[in-house]
Amino acid sequence: xxxxxxxxxxxxxxxxxxxxxxxxxxxxxxxxxxxxxxxxxxxxxxxxxxxxxxxxxxxxxxxxxxxxxxxxxxxxxxxxxxxxxxxxxxxxxxxxxxxxxxxxxxxxxxxxxxxxxxxxxxxxxxxxxxxxxxxxxxxxxxxxxxxxxxxxxxxxxxxxxxxxxxxxxxxxxxxxxxxxxxxxxxxxxxxxxxxxxxxxxxxxxxxxxxxxxxxxxxxxxxxxxxxx
Amino acid sequence: xxxxxxxxxxxxxxxxxxxxxxxxxxxxxxxxxxxxxxxxxxxxxxxxxxxxxxxxxxxxxxxxxxxxxxxxxxxxxxxxxxxxxxxxxxxxxxxxxxxxxxxxxxxxxxxxxxxxxxxxxxxxxxxxxxxxxxxxxxxxxxxxxxxxxxxxxxxxxxxxxxxxxxxxxxxxxxxxxxxxxxxxxxxxxxxxxxxxxxxxxxxxxxxxxxxxxxxxxxxxxxx
Numbered sequence: 001x002x003x004x005x006x007x008x009x010x011x012x013x014x015x016x017x018x019x020x021x022x023x024x025x026x027x028x029x030x031x032x033x034x035x036x037x038x039x040x041x042x043x044x045x046x047x048x049x050x051x052x053x054x055x056x057x058x059x060x061x062x063x064x065x066x067x068x069x070x071x072x073x074x075x076x077x078x079x080x081x082x083x084x085x086x087x088x089x090x091x092x093x094x095x096x097x098x099x100x101x102x103x104x105x106x107x108x109x110x111x112x113x114x115x116x117x118x119x120x121x122x123x124x125x126x127x128x129x130x131x132x133x134x135x136x137x138x139x140x141x142x143x144x145x146x147x148x149x150x151x152x153x154x155x156x157x158x159x160x161x162x163x164x165x166x167x168x169x170x171x172x173x174x175x176x177x178x179x180x181x182x183x184x185x186x187x188x189x190x191x192x193x194x195x196x197x198x199x200x201x202x203x204x205x206x207x208x209x210x211x212x213x214x215x216x217x218x219x220x221x222x223x224x225x226x227x228x
Numbered sequence: 229x230x231x232x233x234x235x236x237x238x239x240x241x242x243x244x245x246x247x248x249x250x251x252x253x254x255x256x257x258x259x260x261x262x263x264x265x266x267x268x269x270x271x272x273x274x275x276x277x278x279x280x281x282x283x284x285x286x287x288x289x290x291x292x293x294x295x296x297x298x299x300x301x302x303x304x305x306x307x308x309x310x311x312x313x314x315x316x317x318x319x320x321x322x323x324x325x326x327x328x329x330x331x332x333x334x335x336x337x338x339x340x341x342x343x344x345x346x347x348x349x350x351x352x353x354x355x356x357x358x359x360x361x362x363x364x365x366x367x368x369x370x371x372x373x374x375x376x377x378x379x380x381x382x383x384x385x386x387x388x389x390x391x392x393x394x395x396x397x398x399x400x401x402x403x404x405x406x407x408x409x410x411x412x413x414x415x416x417x418x419x420x421x422x423x424x425x426x427x428x429x430x431x432x433x434x435x436x437x438x439x440x441x442x443x444x445x446x447x448x449x450x451x
Binding site: 059066069070088091095100140 | 279291294299301302306317324328
């Protein structure tokens with residue numbers, strides 16, 4: 001049966017890269033469509049009228065939006081190389097942490113790196129608070145990883161893919177803004193995990209070029225909040 | 229199945245705990261309910277949900293789970309009778325999408341309309357109405373999101389009708405417009421009439437009083 005899989009994404013977005021990582025892990029062929037987010041295509045608006053955002057997966061003409069929803073759809077549709085465990089409690093745990101990463105981590109990381117404009121004395125305190133918050137969030141992930149090679153155990157799973165923001169984009173944000181967050185001395189397990197994660201073929205092939213991403217971030221958000 | 233093996237930590241006035249009660253009721257799961265005093269959270273709650281320190285928390289065989297939508301999926305996978313999610317992956321994706329939409333886009337502006345004043349409140353009310361109208365499109369003309377019977381999205385979002393109406397009464401701004409959202413309005417009403425849904429609802433007069441008090445506190449704080 002001829003199957004058509006389309007992915008609407010943006011080269012720098014960890015969210016659309018998640019979808020590509022999952023498809024690559026399962027060996028699913030797809031056609032990628034790069035969206036210019038300042039000039040969204042009629043197709044994107046048609047396939048995601050509610051949010052008008054990437055990523056969107058279109059499978060045989062049927063669109064699915066929201067990256068974590070898409071990951072679950074991919075896992076349920078193509079059963080090889082499962083990305084969620086079988087046990088309901090382990091599955092719930094993976095969903096809990098994926099939600100945690102999306103709802104808590106990214107905005108906190110962003111605030112620590114590029115924050116808001118504050119007057120000088122306040123800036124130092126606010127920045128320290130933001131860095132501390134990220135540190136607490138990363139500690140929770142460090143604790144969750146325990147002695148596992150990946151969050152998914154012996155192989156990369158849904159939570160590893162959802163944590164791509166931590167595994168790759170965080171390091172890029174750090175370099176672009178000059179703010180240090182994921183240090184080896186505080187988070188040895190998470191650092192080891194990040195190194196392993198970016199070496200997995202299906203992941204490695206789907207990471208945006210580091211220099212290009214740094215240049216884009218600096219251009220868009222400025223030089224960052226590094227203490228002078 | 230021993231009642232002690234399933235425990236729910238909740239709060240009588242919380243719609244998020246209510247979702248979990250509904251799911252357990254639908255599947256006929258016996259459980260031990262623990263009412264939390266939210267200004268004075270128990271050590272047990274803090275131990276079971278160290279990340280968010282919130283209710284609801286479901287504890288099954290001493291294994292805790294937090295975040296109500298995550299709990300709903302767990303309940304559905306652990307106990308297979310009266311399924312919440314459909315079988316087809318595409319239909320499941322749609323259900324997850326709309327449950328997330330309700331939580332991310334409908335609940336916050338309803339809460340904001342409840343707690344803010346003046347222009348901020350008007351903007352929030354407008355956003356709530358627009359997003360509720362969008363939620364209506366997810367019904368696709370069906371009686372319930374689950375089709376002829378209650379499903380995942382109904383349990384996830386059905387409470388919003390009652391709370392939005394109560395909010396509207398308290399703040400004097402209508403959030404659910406029967407004229408512009410007839411299907412959504414009908415859905416909210418049909419949902420609340422389903423016997424097991426109705427049975428689990430907190431007493432309306434007590435809830436109204438509680439929310440009125442809560443509203444006073446919130447709006448005093450935002451002055």
